[in-house]
Amino acid sequence: MTNFIGFDPILPPDRAQLQHRVPTGSFWKIWLCYDEAFWRKRGLVGESISIYAGDYSPNARESAFDETSDKPGLMSVFIAGDRARDFNRLTRAELKAQVLKEISHRFGTDGAQLSERVTFPAILPQNPKPDSYFEFNWSMDEWTRGDFAGCMGPGVWTGSGFGPAVREPIGRVHWAGVDTSTYSYHCVSGAAQSGERAAKEALAAE
Numbered sequence: 001m002t003n004f005i006g007f008d009p010i011l012p013p014d015r016a017q018l019q020h021r022v023p024t025g026s027f028w029k030i031w032l033c034y035d036e037a038f039w040r041k042r043g044l045v046g047e048s049i050s051i052y053a054g055d056y057s058p059n060a061r062e063s064a065f066d067e068t069s070d071k072p073g074l075m076s077v078f079i080a081g082d083r084a085r086d087f088n089r090l091t092r093a094e095l096k097a098q099v100l101k102e103i104s105h106r107f108g109t110d111g112a113q114l115s116e117r118v119t120f121p122a123i124l125p126q127n128p129k130p131d132s133y134f135e136f137n138w139s140m141d142e143w144t145r146g147d148f149a150g151c152m153g154p155g156v157w158t159g160s161g162f163g164p165a166v167r168e169p170i171g172r173v174h175w176a177g178v179d180t181s182t183y184s185y186h187c188v189s190g191a192a193q194s195g196e197r198a199a200k201e202a203l204a205a206e
Helices: 013-019 081-088 092-107 188-205
Strands: 027-034 048-051 061-066 073-080 132-137
Touching: 027 081, 027 092, 061 092, 073 081, 073 092, 092 132
Parallel strands: none
Antiparallel strands: 027 073, 027 132, 048 061, 061 073
């Protein structure tokens, strides 16, 4: 997002060049809320990761995770890469139908087809409909404009020497955000850690 901020004086070359070398990807996150975690009763862990082939590039990915603590049953679905860009072209109704179809394939009536190496019941019950459905398209968010973290290309961190510019303060400007975290990169805990670090740097500089 710093590319949308005007700096006077302008940023040093390393920092300015770095910002043009860390693009964000395409990403959806979807939450499905059920009365209970029905997949657990079927002996399934509620987690699934798939890499698409054929019509989709290796950058097309879908994953689902069980985020249930007790009740209700909560499943989060992540859609990334080319698959996410395909979803950008769907209506909301089409997108929801596609997501529910995928969940049914993995945890419902078609679940036995998932893998020859995994034993499922011959016929799994039909999935219940979710009580609530929420979706978030990171590419449409004003403050991210894409995936929730940047993706450095080969050599950006090391070969081209831009690595130090990721966190190096420039005068009174201190950098924070998930892209500057030293652990849990791409995660909210990493974003929080980077904020604490930048705050300490700013206080120490006064």
